[in-house]
Structure formats: structure tokens, C-alpha cells
Amino acid sequence: MSVLAVSNLTKRFNLEAGFFARFGRFVNAVNDISFSIGKKEAYGLVGESGCGKTTTARMLVRMYNADSGEILFHNNDTTISVNDLKKEALRQYREKVRYVFQDPARSLNPRMSVYEVLVSGCRKPLKQRGVSEKQLWEKAAAILDEVGLQTADLEKRSSEFSGGQRQRISIARSLLMEPEVLICDEVVSALDVSIQGQILNLLLDIREKRGMSFLFIAHDLKVACYFCDRIGVMYRGELMEEAPSADLYREAHHPYTKLLFSSAAGISESGSKADSQSPAPVRPSVPEMKGEFCSFAPRCPAATERCFNEHPGLTQIKPGHTIRCFNFELAQ
Ligand SMILES: Nc1ncnc2c1ncn2[C@@H]1O[C@H](COP(=O)(O)OP(=O)(O)OP(=O)(O)O)[C@@H](O)[C@H]1O
Ligand code: SF4
Ligand SMILES: [Mg+2]
Structure with a gap:
């Protein structure tokens, strides 16, 4: 049973603005893509820069609306059409399907304490569910511990941390509402190679412990094969090959x-x-x-x-x- 099923998803961007838009120069960022992510499965989307990975992921959380195609979310015996979600229902869906960005330096407010970074987006819904500020603090401390940081770090500012630690804070923030699916968009590519392995292993631990599903976006096929069960290889907005990671790696x-x-x-x-010094072929x-x-x-x-x-x-x-x-x- 899939948790997310994407059918014939398409998105094109108009490259002209205002009056010139009518003369239409377009880029077909995502072109008729279909795939599904199973419960507890890690599905990888891989391809070179500009092939449409982020656009696909953003449509999954409705940061972009698809031009056509369908996204279905299956949860607790109900099926939701993501394209039809409005306001409160969309907010609740985004608690279940969370996006972790590539660059933690840009996605975390450097002036906020780590505690505020973690809880600012979810204080209201959690309070509505009867969670007190003290319980929220304990929850934030427990999640920080899960990602390898300490309770004392809650009071520091995110700018005091290294790139790898900031990515841990980003991951902790995405876990606070206990999502079903984590969309990891190039979460290791901005980090040093030595740190990449640590963050990948952290994600593997989280996956095992929480039994979550992942959409793992990467341009590095080997990294994706290490983390994912199945992989879709994208080129210019299309899926070119889809296979279990082990099959793809072997052949x-x-x-x-x-x-x-x-x-x-x-x-x-x-x-x-x-x-890199030799001329292009x-x-x-x-x-x-x-x-x-x-x-x-x-x-x-x-x-x-x-x-x-x-x-x-x-x-x-x-x-x-x-x-x-x-x-x-x-x-x-
Ligand atoms: N908001 C936008 N307006 C216009 N064109 C866009 C927009 N977002 C993406 N594109 C274009 O759509 C195509 C796909 O971009 P996208 O960011 O999805 O690729 P990507 O695979 O995530 O690349 P990268 O690995 O560099 O992150 C590219 O040609 C890009 O220039
Ligand atoms: S051989 Fe296959 S991948 Fe290569 S151009 Fe022909 S159809 Fe495309
Ligand atoms: Mg991208």
C-alpha cells in the first residue's frame, strides 16, 4: 500500500513576465511523472541539476500547484486528493508530509533560539491539542536528543552551530509533528563529505525507529542507492528509469x-x-x-x-x- 501516489504530474513555468507572458517561452520542469512511495519506504528521485526534482517535491506539498496530474495521500484508511486541499486541511496535510530543505543556513532564522525554530510553526496546533508550553519544551528536548544534540542547545541560536548541526536542527523541526513522510531535498549535498555520512546514518536511524516513508532527492546516484529502496531517475522533467536501488546499482x-x-x-x-580542467567534449x-x-x-x-x-x-x-x-x- 502506498502512502503517496503521484500520477501524470506536470508543471511548466512561463519564463516571461507581464505583457511578454502571452508570447510564452516555457520550461517543462516536470513532464507527466508517475510514481508512488510505499509505507515505510524510501523512494529516491535522482538526476542532474534542473531536471525537476525540487519542482516535483514542491508540488507534493503544494508549494507549487500542478498544471495537471493527481497526488493521492493514503493515511489511516482515508485517501486525500492533495490538489483539492484548502487552508486548514492543507495545513494538516503538511504536518504529515514534511519538507526538509537543502540549505539549513537559509531555512533557519539565525536570530531565533533553537527552541523557537523548532516550535514556532507548530505551537498553535499543539496547544489546541492540549499540549502545554512545558510539555512542548520536553518534546523539543527529546527530539533534539534523537538527532544527536543536547537539551542545552535549545537556548542557543541556530547561527552558533556548524552546517551539519544546523541540518540536524532542520530534521528535528520536521519531526516535531510526527510526520508520515519526510521529503529530504538534497539534505546532504551542501555538507562536507565526512558530515554527509553522519546525516545519512541519522536519517537511517530515524527511519528505522519511526517507520516513516521518505522521498529522498539527490543528484548523487550512489548516495541515493545507499539510502533508498527504490529510485526514479529523472532527466529534463521525465522519469527515465525506475527500479529497486539494488537492481539499479548492480545493473x-x-x-x-x-x-x-x-x-x-x-x-x-x-x-x-x-x-574538470579538460575542455567539454x-x-x-x-x-x-x-x-x-x-x-x-x-x-x-x-x-x-x-x-x-x-x-x-x-x-x-x-x-x-x-x-x-x-x-x-x-x-x-
Ligand atoms: N519558480 C520557477 N520559475 C521558473 N522556472 C523555474 C522555477 N523553478 C524551477 N524552474 C525551472 O524548472 C526546471 C527544474 O528546476 P528544479 O529546481 O525542479 O530542478 P532540480 O532538479 O531540483 O535542480 P537542482 O538539482 O539544481 O536543485 C529548471 O529548468 C528550472 O530553471
Ligand atoms: S537509445 Fe534510448 S535513451 Fe538513447 S536516445 Fe534512443 S531512446 Fe533515448
Ligand atoms: Mg532542487
Whole structure:
């Protein structure tokens, strides 16, 4: 049973403002995406910068409204259509599906004490449920302990902490209302590599202890494979491959997923060892693209004429494993 089910979600942004908006230059940030997150499951959305991960996540909590598509939240035998939620119902939904931002320095008010940072968004609903200020303090102290900080830290300002500690405070804040789903948007990518492992292990502990579901967003496929049960690989707003993490790690099929793994191993698109000082590879000229085509075709080493003239759909290559590629037989 899924806790969140997303079907055919689409969002495009108008790049022009005011009068010029009518002439419409658009970016299709998210293009007909469908996936689901099971109860207690960690689902990863992975892809390069600008592929639409954050836009997808923001639609899940209605920071952006989808242009089309459906988001269903299943909780306690009820199913909620997230697109239809208004005011109080939306606020309650956001208690259950919480967003943790990439950059804790920007998402935490440096002038507030850690206690105020933790409770400011949830004092009112908790008080309405009969929670006293003393109980709120105890709850905040217990959650701070859970994320590896101390009760005395409640009185300090968030600006007094390191990047990793601030991310712990961010995570603690998201846990206070005991959510069902945590959306972690690049929560480790702004941190030093040594700290990344500590925060990932903290999230694994929380996951195990609380039995929560996760949407884990990352551009690093290996990090996502470490944390997630299943992964959706995004490119230019579309899902290109979806599979259990272990399958993907063992045997990625889509040319783009393979490229992501080889970039992580330091191998460039031309097959040589990647070197940030060397010039970008010169691409061979590609056939003229008319209408529908595979969005990865201009970069794909396996592209054929068909790829520049037709848009590939998703094909299941084995149970739970789908790819968007005409050449999936070749890719296997
Ligand atoms: N508010 C906005 N207005 C206009 N375009 C936007 C807006 N938000 C995102 N975009 C565009 O939509 C596309 C997807 O952006 P998004 O932030 O979702 O990507 P991302 O995968 O999260 O990237 P990153 O890894 O850099 O965070 C990009 O082309 C981006 O420029
Ligand atoms: S459809 Fe063609 S261009 Fe697209 S990923 Fe597959 S082989 Fe490459
Ligand atoms: Mg993003």
C-alpha cells in the first residue's frame, strides 16, 4: 500500500513576465511523472541539476500547484486528493508530509533560539491539542536528543552551530509533528563529505525507529542507492528509469543512468577519466529534431535516427523495473 501516489504530474513555468507572458517561452520542469512511495519506504528521485526534482517535491506539498496530474495521500484508511486541499486541511496535510530543505543556513532564522525554530510553526496546533508550553519544551528536548544534540542547545541560536548541526536542527523541526513522510531535498549535498555520512546514518536511524516513508532527492546516484529502496531517475522533467536501488546499482539499463554512475566514478561522457580542467567534449552533429523525440538523444551514445523523431514511452523490462528507451533490448 502506498502512502503517496503521484500520477501524470506536470508543471511548466512561463519564463516571461507581464505583457511578454502571452508570447510564452516555457520550461517543462516536470513532464507527466508517475510514481508512488510505499509505507515505510524510501523512494529516491535522482538526476542532474534542473531536471525537476525540487519542482516535483514542491508540488507534493503544494508549494507549487500542478498544471495537471493527481497526488493521492493514503493515511489511516482515508485517501486525500492533495490538489483539492484548502487552508486548514492543507495545513494538516503538511504536518504529515514534511519538507526538509537543502540549505539549513537559509531555512533557519539565525536570530531565533533553537527552541523557537523548532516550535514556532507548530505551537498553535499543539496547544489546541492540549499540549502545554512545558510539555512542548520536553518534546523539543527529546527530539533534539534523537538527532544527536543536547537539551542545552535549545537556548542557543541556530547561527552558533556548524552546517551539519544546523541540518540536524532542520530534521528535528520536521519531526516535531510526527510526520508520515519526510521529503529530504538534497539534505546532504551542501555538507562536507565526512558530515554527509553522519546525516545519512541519522536519517537511517530515524527511519528505522519511526517507520516513516521518505522521498529522498539527490543528484548523487550512489548516495541515493545507499539510502533508498527504490529510485526514479529523472532527466529534463521525465522519469527515465525506475527500479529497486539494488537492481539499479548492480545493473542500470538506461544510457542516462549509466552516465550518472560513470560520472560518479569520474568517467566522462567520452569514456575517458573525467577531468574538470579538460575542455567539454565536442558533440557529433545530430539529425534535425522535429516534434517529439527522446530528450536524452543529443547526449546519448546509443541514439539512432528513431530517437530523434519519436518520443519513447516507459517499458517494463522486469517486475518493478521500467525504462524510457527504444533500445532497451540493446541496453540489456
Ligand atoms: N519558480 C520557477 N520559475 C521558473 N522556472 C523555474 C522555477 N523553478 C524551477 N524552474 C525551472 O524548472 C526546471 C527544474 O528546476 P528544479 O529546481 O525542479 O530542478 P532540480 O532538479 O531540483 O535542480 P537542482 O538539482 O539544481 O536543485 C529548471 O529548468 C528550472 O530553471
Ligand atoms: S531512446 Fe534512443 S536516445 Fe533515448 S535513451 Fe534510448 S537509445 Fe538513447
Ligand atoms: Mg532542487
